[in-house]
Structures are given as C-alpha cells and as structure tokens.
Amino acid sequence: NAGVTQTPKFRVLKTGQSMTLLCAQDMNHEYMYWYRQDPGMGLRLIHYSVGEGTTAKGEVPDGYNVSRLKKQNFLLGLESAAPSQTSVYFCASTNPGQDYEQYFGPGTRLTVT
Amino acid sequence: GIQVEQSPPDLILQEGANSTLRCNFSDSVNNLQWFHQNPWGQLINLFYIPSGTKQNGRLSATTVATERYSLLYISSSQTTDSGVYFCAVGLPGTYKYIFGTGTRLKVLA
Numbered sequence: 001n002a003g004v005t006q007t008p009k010f011r012v013l014k015t016g017q018s019m020t021l022l023c024a025q026d027m028n029h030e031y032m033y034w035y036r037q038d039p040g041m042g043l044r045l046i047h048y049s050v051g052e053g054t055t056a057k058g059e060v061p062d063g064y065n066v067s068r069l070k071k072q073n074f075l076l077g078l079e080s081a082a083p084s085q086t087s088v089y090f091c092a093s094t095n096p097g098q099d100y101e102q103y104f105g106p107g108t109r110l111t112v113t
Numbered sequence: 114g115i116q117v118e119q120s121p122p123d124l125i126l127q128e129g130a131n132s133t134l135r136c137n138f139s140d141s142v143n144n145l146q147w148f149h150q151n152p153w154g155q156l157i158n159l160f161y162i163p164s165g166t167k168q169n170g171r172l173s174a175t176t177v178a179t180e181r182y183s184l185l186y187i188s189s190s191q192t193t194d195s196g197v198y199f200c201a202v203g204l205p206g207t208y209k210y211i212f213g214t215g216t217r218l219k220v221l222a
Contacts, residue, residue: 031208033210035212041214041215042199042212042213042214042215043199043201043212044212045209045210045211048208048209050208056208058209059211088154090156096208100143100144100161100203100208100210101146101158101161102146102158102201102210103158104148104155104156104158106154106155107154107155107156
C-alpha cells in the first residue's frame with residue numbers, strides 16, 4: 001500500500017515550457033487535491049476533484065489545468081510555465097463519509113527559470 | 114472568506130519542555146486536521162479533530178468548534194518534533210480545506 005505518490009520529485013523548467021505532474025493513490029479515495037506551498041507559507045488549494053471525470057477550481061487556479069480520467073490518478077498541468085509558479089506542489093486524497101482526513105504525497109519541487 | 118490564523122508563528126523550546134499551539138478560525142467549519150511538516154518537507158497527519166479531544170502519545174489536541182479554535186499540545190518535546198505545524202479547516206458545503214499560516218517549532222537539545 002503506497003498511499004499517495006507523486007511524479008516527478010524534482011523538475012526545472014524554462015519560462016514558457018509545459019509539463020504535467022502526476023498524482024496517484026491506491027486507497028480508492030474519491031476526492032483528490034492539488035496544493036502549492038511557497039517558502040514560509042501554508043498550502044493553497046489549486047484545483048480539486050470529487051470523483052472520476054470531475055474537477056473544480058480552488059483558491060489559486062490560474063495558469064494550471066487538471067484532469068481526473070481515472071479514479072486513482074489526478075494530473076496537474078502547466079501549459080506555459082512562469083517563474084511565479086516556482087513552488088512545491090503537494091497532492092492529497094480523502095474519502096467522504098465519516099471523515100475527510102487528507103493524506104498527502106511527498107511533494108514535487110518545481111523551479112521555473 | 115474564512116481566515117485561519119495560528120499562534121505563535123515561531124517557537125523555540127528546550128528539549129523536555131511542553132508547549133501549546135493554537136489555531137483560530139473566523140467562521141464555522143465542518144472538520145479540522147493538524148499536520149506536522151518535518152524538515153524534509155513531508156506532511157504527516159497528526160489528528161483529525163472536528164470537535165472534542167484526542168491524544169496520541171505525547172501529543173493531544175482539542176477543538177472547540179463553537180468558539181472557533183483548536184489547540185495542539187506537545188508534552189516532553191523532542192528534537193524530532195521540530196518542523197512546522199499546520200492546522201487545516203474544512204469549509205461547510207464544500208470539499209475544500211483551508212490551511213493556517215503555520216507555527217514553526219524548533220526544539221533544542
């Protein structure tokens with residue numbers, strides 16, 4: 001049981017390049033989330049999904065797109081990276097029902113030069 | 114929107130000391146979690162505690178939802194407790210969590 005995994009762990013992009021971050025969970029969770037964490041700050045929600053085929057915007061969605069084609073995977077895309085998107089990206093998953101305890105992946109450190 | 118504030122922002126303790134971290138939120142919430150982010154950046158679940166009190170070893174937490182705050186108690190602190198502690202609150206009627214500003218803890222040997 002790997003929990004929540006993220007690929008890649010590190011990445012350096014040039015301004016204007018694109019990339020996709022992959023989040024995978026093996027806990028059969030319905031809900032999945034993408035957050036970003038900037039230095040010295042808390043986590044801010046980018047996008048989230050409440051089920052396969054659904055996505056919704058969080059607090060800071062601009063410049064990002066997401067897809068949830070399979071229940072276990074949640075992809076975060078940057079179409080044209082900007083230096084302001086330099087951050088650590090965390091994925092989380094949870095299940096509705098009795099509680100909404102979130103489980104986090106290890107993070108992806110992205111630098112845009 | 115809801116504001117989630119944590120205090121103190123920074124805390125330095127000698128090993129063995131006790132501490133209380135506070136999380137205040139400005140509106141009603143339907144759940145609350147405490148996390149520890151270790152020096153390597155990993156987020157570790159401590160408590161899921163929308164109300165009441167829970168204990169896990171040297172750590173315990175209390176949430177008083179009607180008064181819009183939660184407390185995290187760390188007793189007999191150890192150097193491995195160092196890192197940043199976050200609370201995150203769930204917004205009623207949504208599936209979103211909002212994170213607090215964090216408390217950065219350093220425990221000295």
